[in-house]
Amino acid sequence: MRYLLLIASSEAEEAEMTPEAMGEILEGYGRFGAELEGAGAHLESARLQPAAAATTVRVRDGRLVTTDGPFAETKEALGGFYLVEAPDLDAAIAWAAKIPSATYGSVEVRPLWEEADFEKPAGDLAR
Numbered sequence: 001m002r003y004l005l006l007i008a009s010s011e012a013e014e015a016e017m018t019p020e021a022m023g024e025i026l027e028g029y030g031r032f033g034a035e036l037e038g039a040g041a042h043l044e045s046a047r048l049q050p051a052a053a054a055t056t057v058r059v060r061d062g063r064l065v066t067t068d069g070p071f072a073e074t075k076e077a078l079g080g081f082y083l084v085e086a087p088d089l090d091a092a093i094a095w096a097a098k099i100p101s102a103t104y105g106s107v108e109v110r111p112l113w114e115e116a117d118f119e120k121p122a123g124d125l126a127r
Contacts, residue, residue, distance in 0.1 A: 002043065002112040003084050003092035008076040009105025011050055028100035036084065041095060044083040051077035076105055083112075 014022070036042040056067040079101065086092040089109065096107040 004110045005082040006108040047080040
């Protein structure tokens with residue numbers, strides 16, 4: 001099953017990190033990526049530009065409305081993702097726990113709807 005690991009952290013906190021601390025985080029990401037690749041679980045990943053570069057799109061009453069910045073003001077911003085292949089939620093959680101930003105931010109684990117799942121109730125998909 002495919003899982004999306006959504007990485008959120010405080011951009012302000014990251015901006016205050018020393019170059020050495022950020023270097024350690026980036027090295028950790030390198031090790032994590034290599035482990036994920038070696039296990040054959042890596043499908044896709046990307047780092048996102050800062051939330052200030054985002055544009056939020058809404059269509060209301062047939063009108064397009066765009067807003068600079070993220071959808072909501074939050075302490076943590078979406079910073080990137082990994083799309084992984086894992087046999088179950090527990091395995092996906094184990095991968096998420098190895099993401100370096102999980103030590104100071106959070107990682108949301110979300111299963112993808114697979115074509116075979118379209119007929120199942122959403123509650124049946126979590127495990």
